[in-house]
Amino acid sequence: PKVIRNDGDLESVLEINPTTPLDRGTYRCSVSDKGVERSCSLNITVLTRPSVQLDPVTATVEVGSMVTLTCTVSSPDGVEPQVKWFIGKDRVTDLRAILNLGNGMFQLTVHGTA
Numbered sequence: 790p791k792v793i794r795n796d797g798d799l800e801s802v803l804e805i806n807p808t809t810p811l812d813r814g815t816y817r818c819s820v821s822d823k824g825v826e827r828s829c830s831l832n833i834t835v836l837t838r839p840s841v842q843l844d845p846v847t848a849t850v851e852v853g854s855m856v857t858l859t860c861t862v863s864s865p866d867g868v869e870p871q872v873k874w875f876i877g878k879d880r881v882t883d884l885r886a887i888l889n890l891g892n893g894m895f896q897l898t899v900h901g902t903a
Contacts, residue, residue, distance in 0.1 A: 808835050810865060839864040855898065862893045 791812075794802045805812050817830040842861045850856045864870050872895045874881040881887065881897065888896045 808833075810835050810837055837865045839870045858897045858899075859890075860895045860897070862895065864893070 790806070792804045792806075794804065796802060801818070803816070803818075813833055813835045815830050815832050817828050819826060819828040821827075840863050844859045844861070848856055848858075858874075860872060860874075862870050862872060872887075872889075874887060874897045886898050888898070890896055
């Protein structure tokens with residue numbers, strides 16, 4: 790909720806806790822005294838965490854076969870997230886194996902060797 794708290798004659802505080810994506814926008818504080826008005830404004834951006842889904846969740850494959858993993862990402866901010874793939878702690882660096890399918894879908898294809 791948004792709460793306005795007046796601390797004495799010279800300070801007014803707007804508290805927003807907890808913030809939500811709906812709280813983003815331009816906020817303006819306007820003060821008038823003896824017919825003179827002053828104001829200042831600031832823009833609030835509320836960052837949200839992207840949601841991630843991996844398909845399949847588990848897989849068992851034969852040696853030499855191919856497996857394709859699809860990571861679907863949605864970012865409410867409209868910012869395209871940076872996607873990285875790892876095997877254990879090691880990052881997959883073969884960019885030919887990673888494909889951006891668009892619409893928040895990324896794919897890793899691993900070709901096995903017999």
